[in-house]
Amino acid sequence: MARLKGPVQFVGSLGGLRSYYDKRIKGYVVATKGGASKELIQNHPAFARTRENMNEFKACGMWASLLRKALASISHLYSGYYFSDIMSLSKKIQNMDDVNPKGYRAIESHRYPHGFFSIKFNRERPLERVCSLRPVITLSDDKKRVTLKVEGLRPYSNIHWPNRYMSFRFSLVALQLADLVWNAADQKYAPAVKDLELLTATTLSDWLPGGVEPVDFTLEASFAEPALQQPGTVVLVALGLEVSPLTYNENSSALPAQGTMGIVECFM
Numbered sequence: 122m123a124r125l126k127g128p129v130q131f132v133g134s135l136g137g138l139r140s141y142y143d144k145r146i147k148g149y150v151v152a153t154k155g156g157a158s159k160e161l162i163q164n165h166p167a168f169a170r171t172r173e174n175m176n177e178f179k180a181c182g183m184w185a186s187l188l189r190k191a192l193a194s195i196s197h198l199y200s201g202y203y204f205s206d207i208m209s210l211s212k213k214i215q216n217m218d219d220v221n222p223k224g225y226r227a228i229e230s231h232r233y234p235h236g237f238f239s240i241k242f243n244r245e246r247p248l249e250r251v252c253s254l255r256p257v258i259t260l261s262d263d264k265k266r267v268t269l270k271v272e273g274l275r276p277y278s279n280i281h282w283p284n285r286y287m288s289f290r291f292s293l294v295a296l297q298l299a300d301l302v303w304n305a306a307d308q309k310y311a312p313a314v315k316d317l318e319l320l321t322a323t324t325l326s327d328w329l330p331g332g333v334e335p336v337d338f339t340l341e342a343s344f345a346e347p348a349l350q351q352p353g354t355v356v357l358v359a360l361g362l363e364v365s366p367l368t369y370n371e372n373s374s375a376l377p378a379q380g381t382m383g384i385v386e387c388f389m
Contacts, residue, residue, distance in 0.1 A: 143167075162175075172224065173223050173224030174224075176224050176225070176310075177212075177215055177223070177224060180211075180215065180226075180228060180301050180303075180310040181211035181212055181215060181228065182208070183301055183310055184211045184301040185207040185208050185211055187298060187299065187301070187312060187317075187318050188207055188298060188318075188357075189204070189207070190318040191296040191298060191317070191318040191321045191357075192294060192296065192321070192359055192382075193321075194292070194294060194323040195294055195323070195359065195361040195382050197380075198242065198243065198292075198361050198362075198363070198380045198381055198382040199243065199382070200242070200243040200244065200245060200246070200381070201241070201244035201245060202244065203241060203242045203243070203244065206239065206240040206241055206242075207240055210233070210236045210237070210239065210240060213236060214229065214232050214233050214236065215227070215228045217229075217232040217233060218232070221303065225303040226303075227300055227301065227302040228300060228301040228302075229300045229302075229353065230298055230300060230355045230389075231300075231355060231389045234355065234387040234389060235387075237357060237384040238385070240383070240384060241383075242381070242382050242383055243380075243381040243382065243383075246282075246381045247381065247383060248360060248362065248381050248383030248385070249383065251280065251282060251362060251381050252279060252280055252281075252360075252362055253278075253280075253281065254271065254273070254279040255385075256269045256360070256385070257269070257270045257271075257272075258270075258358050258385060258386045260348075260356060260388045263347055264344075264348045264349050264350070264356075265343055265344050265345075265346070265347050265348070266341055266342070266343045266344075267293065267295035267322070267341065267342045267343075267356070267358055268339065268340070268341050269291075269293045269339065269340045269341075269358070269360070271336070271338055271339070272335075272337045273335045273336075273337065274335060274336045274337070274338075275333055275334070275335050275336075276289060276329070276330075276331040276332055276333075277331060277332060277333050278333070280331070280362070280364065282364050282379075284364075284366065284379075285366065286364035286365060286366055287330065287331050287366055287368045288328045288329065288330060288331060288365045288367060288368055288369045288376060289328070289329055289331060289362065289363065289364045289365070290325060290326045290327065290328045290329060290362075290363050290378075291325075291326045291338075291340065291360060291361065291362055291363075292323060292324070292325050292326075292359075292360070292361030292362075292363070292382070293323070293324045293325075293326075293340040293341070293342050293358070293359075293360065293361075294321060294322070294323050294342065294358065294359040294360075294361065295321070295322045295323075295342040295343075295344065295356065295357075295358055296317075296318070296320070296321040296322075296356070296357050296358075296359070297314075297317040297318075297320055297321075297344070297348050297354055297355070297356055297357075298317060298318075298354065298355050298356075298357055299312035299313045299314040299315075299317045299353055299354050300312070300313040300353040300354070301313070302353065313351070313352070313353030314351050314354055317354065320345070320346075322342035322343055322344055323342060324340050324341060324342045326338055326340055327369075328365070328369035328376060329369075330368065330369070331364075348388075349388065349389070355387055355388065355389050356387070356388040356389075357384055357386070357387055357388075358384070358385055358386035358387075358388075359382055359383065359384050360382060360383060361380060361381070361382040362380050362381055362382065363378040363379065363380035364378060364379060364380060365377055365378040365379075
């Protein structure tokens with residue numbers, strides 16, 4: 122991209138070039154297709170807002186990646202374009218930061234904890250539509266153990282799947298998610314606490330029979346060390362549900378299954 126100076130100026134296309142008036146830099150610009158150059162965007166004062174937006178968008182992508190990595194153990198239950206929901210949530214949380222200047226705003230999960238429940242990891246069959254019975258979820262006083270308790274689950278009444286199933290099971294995932302903040306010393310965004318996505322704890326229930334008889338069960342997932350010991354972290358709880366057309370027995374090595382999942386609790 123170049124700026125036009127002198128008596129020869131034009132607006133429109135000429136061969137492989139195009140010229141237009143840019144209000145931000147108050148001058149005529151000649152360029153090939155593709156818009157402003159990387160150098161111009163990175164250095165020209167007129168693109169200051171663009172640089173701010175790019176910096177914050179990068180932070181949203183980093184935060185979304187942390188969440189996705191922490192949920193990797195049940196990633197086989199994702200379906201559809203769920204990542205846009207995570208990115209949308211990250212931007213909503215970022216916009217709530219009224220302390221840091223634009224371009225350096227943090228993504229602090231405690232500002233909008235209920236937003237996690239709106240992420241549709243399976244848009245066609247979201248968890249809240251598939252399973253109508255809400256479990257009781259608690260975090261122990263020592264912040265090391267997440268417990269999920271289900272009482273009176275009637276599979277054929279509370280689990281709504283379009284195809285007939287004979288068996289089902291639940292997955293309990295307890296994960297820790299760090300805020301993403303601007304590190305002035307390093308001049309880049311970074312997690313408030315590193316490597317929390319590696320501490321995820323996952324527990325699977327046994328395969329249980331479908332039917333009309335009520336089912337009670339409890340699942341626990343434990344961290345090696347207490348969670349929430351440092352500022353800038355939350356504990357999220359995700360629930361996965363799988364159904365199979367086959368009946369489980371002790372000789373079964375694995376069952377073909379389909380399922381869904383969602384985030385169902387946030388502790389701060």
